[in-house]
Amino acid sequence: MSPRRIGGLCLRHLYILKGSWPRLLEMAYWPTINVVMWGFTSRFFAQHSSWVADAGGILIGAVLLWDVMFRGNLGVALSFLEEMWSRNLGHLSVSPLRPMELVAAMLCMSFVRTLIGVLPATLIAIPLYHYSIFDLGLPLIAFWVNLMVSGWAMGLLVSSLVLRFGLGAESLAWVLIFAVAPLAGIYYPISTLPEILQVVAWALPPAHVFEGMRSIMLGHGLRTDLLVSAMALNAAYLVLGSVVFLRVWQGARIRGALLNVGE
Amino acid sequence: MTAIEVQSVTKSFGPVVAVDAISFRIAKGSTTALLGGNGAGKTTTLSMLLGLLIPTSGDITVLGEDMVRHRYRVLPRLNFSSPYVDLPHRLTVRQNLTVFGHLYHVPRLKDRIAELAEELELSEFIDRPLGKLSAGQKTRVALAKALLNAPDLLLLDEPTASLDPDTADWVRGYFQDYQARTGATIVLASHNMTEVERMCDCVLMMKRGSIVDQGAPRDLIARYGRDTMEEVFLDIARNRQSPEVKTSETKS
Numbered sequence: 029m030s031p032r033r034i035g036g037l038c039l040r041h042l043y044i045l046k047g048s049w050p051r052l053l054e055m056a057y058w059p060t061i062n063v064v065m066w067g068f069t070s071r072f073f074a075q076h077s078s079w080v081a082d083a084g085g086i087l088i089g090a091v092l093l094w095d096v097m098f099r100g101n102l103g104v105a106l107s108f109l110e111e112m113w114s115r116n117l118g119h120l121s122v123s124p125l126r127p128m129e130l131v132a133a134m135l136c137m138s139f140v141r142t143l144i145g146v147l148p149a150t151l152i153a154i155p156l157y158h159y160s161i162f163d164l165g166l167p168l169i170a171f172w173v174n175l176m177v178s179g180w181a182m183g184l185l186v187s188s189l190v191l192r193f194g195l196g197a198e199s200l201a202w203v204l205i206f207a208v209a210p211l212a213g214i215y216y217p218i219s220t221l222p223e224i225l226q227v228v229a230w231a232l233p234p235a236h237v238f239e240g241m242r243s244i245m246l247g248h249g250l251r252t253d254l255l256v257s258a259m260a261l262n263a264a265y266l267v268l269g270s271v272v273f274l275r276v277w278q279g280a281r282i283r284g285a286l287l288n289v290g291e
Numbered sequence: 292m293t294a295i296e297v298q299s300v301t302k303s304f305g306p307v308v309a310v311d312a313i314s315f316r317i318a319k320g321s322t323t324a325l326l327g328g329n330g331a332g333k334t335t336t337l338s339m340l341l342g343l344l345i346p347t348s349g350d351i352t353v354l355g356e357d358m359v360r361h362r363y364r365v366l367p368r369l370n371f372s373s374p375y376v377d378l379p380h381r382l383t384v385r386q387n388l389t390v391f392g393h394l395y396h397v398p399r400l401k402d403r404i405a406e407l408a409e410e411l412e413l414s415e416f417i418d419r420p421l422g423k424l425s426a427g428q429k430t431r432v433a434l435a436k437a438l439l440n441a442p443d444l445l446l447l448d449e450p451t452a453s454l455d456p457d458t459a460d461w462v463r464g465y466f467q468d469y470q471a472r473t474g475a476t477i478v479l480a481s482h483n484m485t486e487v488e489r490m491c492d493c494v495l496m497m498k499r500g501s502i503v504d505q506g507a508p509r510d511l512i513a514r515y516g517r518d519t520m521e522e523v524f525l526d527i528a529r530n531r532q533s534p535e536v537k538t539s540e541t542k543s
Binding site: 030032033035036037039040043044047048110114115116118119120121122123124125126278281282283284286 | 304335338341342343344345363366367369370371373376377378379380381382383386389390391392393394395396420436
């Protein structure tokens, strides 16, 4: 792995971001709108639900953390899609850049995109709703990292699908992650789900993270068991996502899909 | 000294055999053209030489390394240009060259970019987005990208396609000059016979995935009893035999 090559590829995406304020705006736009909308919803629920009232900002916190996972996924997938849109994959493939370095650069850019996307929404929630997600303290870092890694694994899977099936599959970058949303327990405890779905939910890292977030916000303290299980699952899913991507990449070398990829 | 050695290489896509058991050698410091009609297997062969495509069977050695197993040992020493593979259009010329310079670990990158900008006359538009350049300017940028790492081996897919005669001539001249200065090996796929006659020491004529003839342009022209490579190309593409070849066959 060469840090210089990884940095070089990140630079390519940073140049694009630097030169395009609409892209920067788009990244921050949706998370901010989401927080504004859920903030009012939360305020309304707080007046009618003791559960929401007991944990001030539980819905806003959930929205912000879900956006971390969503943006994490999108950050990886968009970095890959940029190469396909610009028909640049051929040049990258014949350069000394290794597939793992490409993956590493996509993950780095996902981190940057997630920060740009979620940070303004996080800060806006403080004056608007008197809710600061930073009140979660150090566990916030663990939640953030875990959800971002879940998004990375999903983003690698989406990128693999796009590489395998072409740009016709690009809409999956935006929608596939929503298949996880009902099972992630973003806004409700996992116990709300039917028993059979609970089994599936507990196999997904975000379910552990959101349950852990609620535990802190409802005053039950940090559940290290949930944190450890989320980390273990994330490690497994990230390895799986990387292996799938590398295998599809190798398959593209057999099918000849790297040179003529594009719209 | 051999730069490229291809032994019994076949590439199949399902039932379709794109390249059928081809073997050839390319000498270091030479310029070789892959010629053939559409679907002859040129791009497939070029892709396999780049390691972009894994052969179904056979061996490819490039600059002394097995291209299937150890392509990352040799990739820093080669480069590639094709009008069909774009560089990011939203990035400026300088940004594109900077990114690829990092990918190739080019030492003293700023100096190298300045040097190429001067040689290839990019300075005037180096801070303009690639998407806003003319075809000729884009070709010069692609050339700069291909030369960033001062490659020992340059693989060029139709290097002068869609260029006006003046720019095409300038590009050909530049490649010849680069080769004379550095002793690099150049392999190109082209449909331009004048280009091939002017630039190449050797031609590999491909048809339906096989190499049907090879030799220096002058030798091929003489062997087929023609005046130009274009006529030789048409003889091969249309299974047409020149009077001279017919004569030699009749004699035998």
